[in-house]
Amino acid sequence: MTTEQNTGRVALVAGATRGAGRGIATELGTTGATVYVTGRSSARDGGHRSEVDRPETIEETAALVDAAGGHGIPVRVDHTDPDQVRALVERIDADHGRLDVLVNDVWGGDHLLDWDAPVWQHSLADGLRQLHNGVDTHIVTSHFALPLMIRHPGGLVVEMTDGTAESNADFRRGTSLYYDLAKWSVLRLAVAQAYELREYATTVVALTPGWLRSEAMLAGFGVTEETWRDATVDQPHFAISESPRYVGRAVAALATDPDVARWHGQSLSSGQLAREYGFTDVDGSQPDAWRYIAEVEWAGKPADVTGYR
Structure with a gap:
């Protein structure tokens, strides 16, 4: 990819404060795009933090977009507010009269999770808040953004979720009804929007990273991006994890593919697209997390990423 491929194109990454959204915004920057980065955590006006209460800000993400070769524009937005x-x-x-790439990446629900709690034991308020944060926000953003997108052919809508349609087919231990419903709803949003946009030359996909080394995930393991392998001592399967830039490169590849319409309506993963487009993670590897999770972790085998990254 060259920095000219998306020059003049405009992207909105909704939920770009940290994690996958930050990685996606940054990698879109490498293509020369103007990227609006939104979220609730801002350093301006004395500083604001979302209910997630982490230190990352949209201004930091915008600076990364600039450093990558694009133009980052931070805008503090609560996507639950129409x-x-x-x-x-x-x-x-x-500002531009167009929107070429929309990435619906808003989530903000990890702090509300009660893993393995059945629906009658899980906090109802926290569960419904997960759905509000992780599903309603995508609908609200598409409602307002799509009329602008369809003015120009060739647009791309990316619905970010956790897991592919195939991997999420079974309800498994270690999740919750609310989390499962939130992530399945986003997969369905991609299918529905693909149908609704079928005559507007706008491609819609659902996309999932693998085991993402987000800022919160690294903090939970007590490691950094530089020392993340230390976490495999306690959690060997973390060896398949990937940086946020990996799924960012997946979106950048889609956004610069003149034949992107071949993916319309599909459920995709970062590892799948890495094999298709030939990009790698920041360490030069190509982790294929969802194949590994199904064939190794869920199969109860010892951690071994040979052939999977």
Whole structure:
């Protein structure tokens, strides 16, 4: 990819404060795109943090987009608030008159999870908040952004989720009804929008990273991106994990593929697209997490990433 491939194109990464959203925004920057990065955590006006209460900010993400060769524009937006999302899209329209790439990556639900708790034991308020944060936000953003996107052919909508349609087919230990419903809902949003946009030359996909080394994940293991392999002592399967830049490169590859419409309506993973487009993670490897999880971890085999990264 060259930095000219997306020059003049405009992207919105909704939920770009950290994690996959930050990696996606940064990699879109490498293609020369103008990238609006949104979220609730901002360093401006005395600083604001979302309910997730982590230190990362949208301004930091925008700076990474700039450093990568694009133009990052941070805008503090709560995507559960239709008025704020409407104002954001109106600003993009006024500034550029177009939107070429929409990445719906808003989640903000990890702190609300109670893994393995059945629905009658899980906090109802926390469960419903997960759905509000992780599903309603995608619908609100698409409602306002898609009319701007379809003005110009060749747009790309990426619905970010956790797991492919195949890997999520079975409800497994270590999840919860609310989390499962949130992530399945996003997969279904991609299918429905693909149908609705079938005549508008706009491609819609669902995309999942593998085991993501987000800032929160690294903190939970007490490691950094530089020392992440130390976490495999306690969790050997973490050896298949990937950086947020990996799924970012997946989105950048889709956004610069003139034949991207061949993926329309499909459920994709970062590892799958790495094999298709030939990109690697930051360490030069190509982790194929979902194949590994199914064939090794869920099969009860000892951790061994040979042939999987």
